[in-house]
Amino acid sequence: MPELPDVEVFKEVVDATSLHQAIAHTHVRDESLLSGTSRQKLARAMSGRRLESTRRHGKHLGVQVDESGWLLLHFGMTGAVESYRDPGAEPEYSALVIDFEGGAHLAFTSRRRFGKIAWTEDFDAFIESEQLGPDAFGMDLADFRALIRASRGGIKSLLMSQDRIAGLGNVYSDEALFRARIAPERPCEDLSDDEIGTLHRAMRRVLETAIERRADPEKMPDSWLLPRREKGERCPRCGGEIEKSSVAGRSSWFCQSCQR
DNA sequence: AGTACCACCTGACGGC
DNA sequence: TGCCGTCAGGTGGTAC
Numbered sequence A: 001m002p003e004l005p006d007v008e009v010f011k012e013v014v015d016a017t018s019l020h021q022a023i024a025h026t027h028v029r030d031e032s033l034l035s036g037t038s039r040q041k042l043a044r045a046m047s048g049r050r051l052e053s054t055r056r057h058g059k060h061l062g063v064q065v066d067e068s069g070w071l072l073l074h075f076g077m078t079g080a081v082e083s084y085r086d087p088g089a090e091p092e093y094s095a096l097v098i099d100f101e102g103g104a105h106l107a108f109t110s111r112r113r114f115g116k117i118a119w120t121e122d123f124d125a126f127i128e129s130e131q132l133g134p135d136a137f138g139m140d141l142a143d144f145r146a147l148i149r150a151s152r153g154g155i156k157s158l159l160m161s162q163d164r165i166a167g168l169g170n171v172y173s174d175e176a177l178f179r180a181r182i183a184p185e186r187p188c189e190d191l192s193d194d195e196i197g198t199l200h201r202a203m204r205r206v207l208e209t210a211i212e213r214r215a216d217p218e219k220m221p222d223s224w225l226l227p228r229r230e231k232g233e234r235c236p237r238c239g240g241e242i243e244k245s246s247v248a249g250r251s252s253w254f255c256q257s258c259q260r
Numbered sequence B: 001a002g003t004a005c006c007a008c009c010t011g012a013c014g015g016c
Numbered sequence C: 001t002g003c004c005g006t007c008a009g010g011t012g013g014t015a016c
Helices: A004-017 A039-046 A123-129 A141-149 A155-159 A170-180 A193-212
Strands: A023-028 A051-057 A060-065 A069-074 A080-084 A094-100 A105-109 A116-120 A242-247 A250-255
Touching (some): A039 A116, A116 A123, A141 A155
Antiparallel strands (some): A094 A105
């Protein structure tokens, strides 16, 4: 689930609920998610300190812990952050729980356990070491055009390549392509400058709208593809049948007649 | 460089 | 009801 809009919403949750309170305890519930750090290291880095700010890059969320460093969260295919006050309300599948003085709690969950928890002293260096491309939102048209012009493969495959452009996953790359009326398997080199411009605008619009609507699939506009990713569904534009095929190893949904 | 396939892990859903 | 196969919005390794 968590692509750029979802992670942006998680960032807002942390910002609204969990900053500037002293950390009483950090509980690592699932050690297997720790990457390059340990239970002891995390506890030492975090206890008594405060969460000061957050940053998002693509699908990664960074939470700054005083001057000491950054807690880095990646959500995999299932995962979320949740804030709550009643200790009995700890969510199922929590992998990391932070207790604050004053009674609030923040949980990072990972149902399928594809999530990742890391620690770094330098956020930008971490992003670089993960070989992530620029954040999809930070790419202006010139950057975006240069990226596509430098690529050979299919456009959807490129949009999902986190090392080239970070943040889009299967669903929102399908959505941007649907909006721009471009077929997912179109080779990058075939796209006209106009199409690249249209796709850039479509991508930004899709991400903005999804964030505004709290990344909740139920709340996406009727004109979108997202509510119709199912066999037998019809295109909201032309009424044609929405099709599914395997593109870049994932299930892609698209309209054969609108998208070229 | 780009892609295809498998693996990781757990749960939901449809078919029988 | 219950079992089984299939699929799920991410990523990493490997092989071509």
